[in-house]
Each structure stands twice: as C-alpha cells, then as structure tokens.
Amino acid sequence: MTTPAPGIHRGLAGVVVDTTEISTVIQETNSLTYRGYPVQDLAARRSFEEVAYLLRYGELPDAAQLTAFQARERALRPLDRTTLELLTRLPGTCHPMDVLRTAVSFFGAEDPTEDDGSPAAHHAKSLTLLARLPTVVAADQRRRRDLPPIPPDPALGYAENFFHMCFGSVPDPEVVRCFEISLILYAEHSFNASTFTARVVTSTLSDLYSAVTAAIGALKGPLHGGANEAVMHMLHEIGDPARAGAWLAEALAAKRKIMGFGHRVYRHGDSRVPIMQEALDRLVARTATPEATRLAALHTALREAVLTRRGIHPNLDYPAGLAYHLMGFDIPAFTPIFVMSRITGWTAHITEQLGHNALIRPLASYDGRGQRPVPEPAPRARQRGAGAPDA
Ligand SMILES: CC(=O)SCCNC(=O)CCNC(=O)[C@H](O)C(C)(C)COP(=O)(O)OP(=O)(O)OC[C@H]1O[C@@H](n2cnc3c(N)ncnc32)[C@H](O)[C@@H]1OP(=O)(O)O
Numbered sequence: 592m593t594t595p596a597p598g599i600h601r602g603l604a605g606v607v608v609d610t611t612e613i614s615t616v617i618q619e620t621n622s623l624t625y626r627g628y629p630v631q632d633l634a635a636r637r638s639f640e641e642v643a644y645l646l647r648y649g650e651l652p653d654a655a656q657l658t659a660f661q662a663r664e665r666a667l668r669p670l671d672r673t674t675l676e677l678l679t680r681l682p683g684t685c686h687p688m689d690v691l692r693t694a695v696s697f698f699g700a701e702d703p704t705e706d707d708g709s710p711a712a713h714h715a716k717s718l719t720l721l722a723r724l725p726t727v728v729a730a731d732q733r734r735r736r737d738l739p740p741i742p743p744d745p746a747l748g749y750a751e752n753f754f755h756m757c758f759g760s761v762p763d764p765e766v767v768r769c770f771e772i773s774l775i776l777y778a779e780h781s782f783n784a785s786t787f788t789a790r791v792v793t794s795t796l797s798d799l800y801s802a803v804t805a806a807i808g809a810l811k812g813p814l815h816g817g818a819n820e821a822v823m824h825m826l827h828e829i830g831d832p833a834r835a836g837a838w839l840a841e842a843l844a845a846k847r848k849i850m851g852f853g854h855r856v857y858r859h860g861d862s863r864v865p866i867m868q869e870a871l872d873r874l875v876a877r878t879a880t881p882e883a884t885r886l887a888a889l890h891t892a893l894r895e896a897v898l899t900r901r902g903i904h905p906n907l908d909y910p911a912g913l914a915y916h917l918m919g920f921d922i923p924a925f926t927p928i929f930v931m932s933r934i935t936g937w938t939a940h941i942t943e944q945l946g947h948n949a950l951i952r953p954l955a956s957y958d959g960r961g962q963r964p965v966p967e968p969a970p971r972a973r974q975r976g977a978g979a980p981d982a
C-alpha cells in the first residue's frame with residue numbers, strides 16, 4: 592500500500608469529524624462510557640433493556656419507565672406472515688447478515704412513516720427494530736437447521752427470549768447473564784465503521800431503515816463485526832492448543848490478520864475485553880466439556896502468543912466469538928447477534944446526526960492521470976453511437 596501524502600488521513604485515522612453525547616472511547620485509559628456511565632458498571636449492574644433505554648433517551652429508566660419500555664418491546668417482537676415468508680424465500684446459501692439486511696430493508700418498505708425523521712418517529716422505529724431483529728435472527732438460524740420458527744414469548748426478557756426462540760428453552764441464569772453482558776458491551780462504540788456508515792446515510796436526509804441497512808453491510812466485514820465469526824473459524828482451523836504458536840508463526844509469515852486482535856482506537860487493550868473474558872471464563876467452567884476445555888486452552892494460548900510475538904491485544908470479538916459458540920449458536924449467527932445489540936447505538940447516532948446535521952462529504956486528493964484530450968471515436972463506434980443497427 593502506498594503511503595498517503597501529508598494531510599491525507601487514509602481510513603480517516605485520527606480524524607475527529609463531529610461531536611457526540613452518546614459514548615466516549617478513551618484511548619489513554621482504555622475505557623468506555625455510555626452517556627457518562629462506565630460500561631463495566633453497566634455490565635455489572637444493569638440489564639440490556641436498561642442500557643438500550645439509556646442509549647436512546649440519555650438517562651437510565653426509573654422502574655415505571657422500564658416497565659413501559661419492556662412492555663412495548665415485548666409486544667413488538669412477532670413477525671407477520673409476509674415477513675416470515677420473505678425470509679424463507681431467501682437462498683439458504685446466503686449469509687444470515689444478508690437476511691438481516693434484507694429484513695430491515697423490507698421493514699422500511701412496508702412502513703408508511705418511513706420518511707418521518709422526527710424524534711418521536713425515531714423512538715418508535717428504533718424500538719420496533721430492537722424488538723424484531725432477534726426474531727429474524729432466531730427464525731433464520733432455525734430455518735438453516737430445518738426447524739420451524741418459535742414465536743417470541745412476551746413473558747421473557749430480551750436475552751432469555753432470544754434463547755427461547757433459537758432453542759425452545761432458556762439456559763441457566765449464568766449463561767443468560769453472560770449473553771446479556773455481551774449485548775451490553777456490543778451496544779455502542781462511538782464512530783466505528785458501521786455507526787459512521789449510518790451517520791453518512793442519515794446526513795443525506797435519507798431514512799432510518801436505509802441507514803441501518805447500510806450499517807449492517809458495514810458490520811458484516813471481517814475487519815469489523817464479522818471478526819467474531821472469523822475468530823471461531825480460526826480456532827477450529829488451529830484445533831490443538833499445542834499448535835497455537837506454530838500456527839501463529841505461519842499466519843504472520845503469510846501476512847494474515849489474526850482475527851479478534853487489534854483495534855483502530857485502543858492500542859493497549861480493548862476496555863470491554865476483561866469483562867467479557869471473565870464472563871467467558873465462568874461459562875467455560877460451567878460448561879466443563881472436553882471441547883470447551885480444549886477451546887478455552889487454545890484461546891488462551893493464542894492470546895498469549897499474539898501478545899508475546901506482536902504485542903497486539905484482543906478486541907471484544909475474541910472472547911465473544913468463543914462465548915457464542917459455547918452457548919450453542921451457529922457461527923454465522925454471531926455477527927447478527929452483534930446487530931441485535933448495536934441497533935441501539937446505531938439508532939441513537941442516527942437521531943443525533945439529524946439533530947445537528949451536516950452533509951458528510953469529504954474531499955479526495957486526485958492522483959490519477961493528468962488532464963488529456965478525449966480522442967475521436969473509432970469509425971465503427973461512431974456509427975453505433977448514431978443509432979445505426981449493429982449487424
Ligand atoms: C468490534 C470490532 O469491530 S473490533 C475489530 C475487529 N476486527 C478484527 O479483529 C480484525 C483483525 N484486526 C485488524 O485487522 C486490525 O487490527 C483493525 C482493522 C481492527 C484495525 O486496523 P488499523 O487501525 O487500520 O491498524 P493496522 O491494520 O494499520 O495495524 C497496525 C499494525 O498492526 C498490525 N496488526 C493490527 N492488527 C493485526 C492483527 N489482527 N493481526 C496481525 N497484525 C495486525 C498491522 O499489520 C500493522 O502492522 P505494520 O505496521 O507492521 O504494517
């Protein structure tokens with residue numbers, strides 16, 4: 592890759608493009624706050640629904656606000672027949688992120704208020720997506736297992752209901768809590784690539800569904816959300832903890848990126864990893880199968896090898912990928928699960944962008960061919976351009 596000229600910030604690295612009140616990623620202290628609250632404390636003390644409310648409305652809910660929010664979210668979960676039919680028409684070979692992207696696009700197409708960008712309309716649409724996306728993800732995972740969808744259960748919380756819709760049962764509270772912690776940690780991360788994508792689309796005064804559809808496309812990539820799936824593929828490829836060092840040496844020699852490691856903003860470790868790693872350790876201890884023990888040993892061996900050889904720390908996708916596997920989710924569902932959580936951050940940013948909008952349109956420094964005259968077309972091409980038949 593060529594070195595960019597001075598003044599050019601390839602990948603917008605280090606560029607501050609706007610203000611935000613939603614979250615801050617503090618590079619120096621490796622910390623993260625949502626609306627001013629440290630994410631560690633939110634993960635320790637609050638439910639995902641409370642965090643979703645906080646991101647949307649700016650404050651944690653009181654008891655009555657939470658009850659009303661949960662009641663609305665639970666009522667909005669079911670998918671209608673048309674949506675379920677649409678999902679089953681998509682080829683089973685496509686990635687579940689394609690299914691989710693299509694579903695959000697479809698929700699926009701059938702919403703008569705699609706273009707209403709008022710805060711009240713945004714609150715309603717955001718809550719609808721928050722409620723419906725897990726139903727899409729679960730139905731799609733079951734379809735790929737040749738199983739019929741399981742309707743949502745309004746008696747269950749957000750995390751519990753997702754297990755219920757995927758597997759027909761809810762695991763013990765420790766597993767549910769580990770999942771909920773992952774949702775809280777994945778919910779928001781300032782101007783990451785997918786959130787920025789959503790803000791770019793919104794800045795043209797396009798609608799919320801278009802912005803979310805584009806954000807899903809950005810999150811799918813393996814340098815971003817797709818890394819949680821890539822982590823699990825990589826662990827399967829290595830297989831044996833004893834091979835971690837040799838595998839890493841080969842991968843680095845081949846200039847491969849080690850999935851689940853590195854970060855654009857954090858240089859000394861992702862603030863969310865210690866919390867997720869603790870939750871993963873509890874999950875491994877509870878699962879206690881030979882496979883879980885082997886994968887956990889491999890996970891640790893690779894983490895230590897990457898840190899020793901390259902000084903690169905894991906990001907959230909590293910512990911989350913293994914945790915989702917141990918919870919029983921299929922690998923292609925991992926990034927869609929990330930969407931179920933990040934929808935809260937995306938939609939908060941979409942509303943914020945509209946609140947102080949400026950079209951996002953950077954400049955580029957041209958380094959193509961110098962200006963040159965357009966040559967006269969060859970005679971045959973000129974004839975066709977004039978509308979003459981081809982033969
Ligand atoms: C939730 C999330 O989205 S978190 C990110 C998830 N993505 C991944 O885990 C994919 C793997 N990681 C990466 O590709 C990168 O670390 C990124 C894309 C996340 C960040 O990349 P950037 O900020 O552009 O850093 P960049 O790629 O320039 O890396 C700087 C140096 O560290 C190296 N490096 C960074 N991450 C890795 C990695 N995972 N494996 C190997 N080398 C790496 C680069 O090769 C580069 O080395 P060099 O200076 O010798 O060329």
Ligand SMILES: O=C([O-])CC(=O)C(=O)O
Nearest residue numbers: 779780782783784855856
């Ligand atoms: O902030 C980033 O660049 C990527 C990330 O960790 C996230 O979106 O959670």
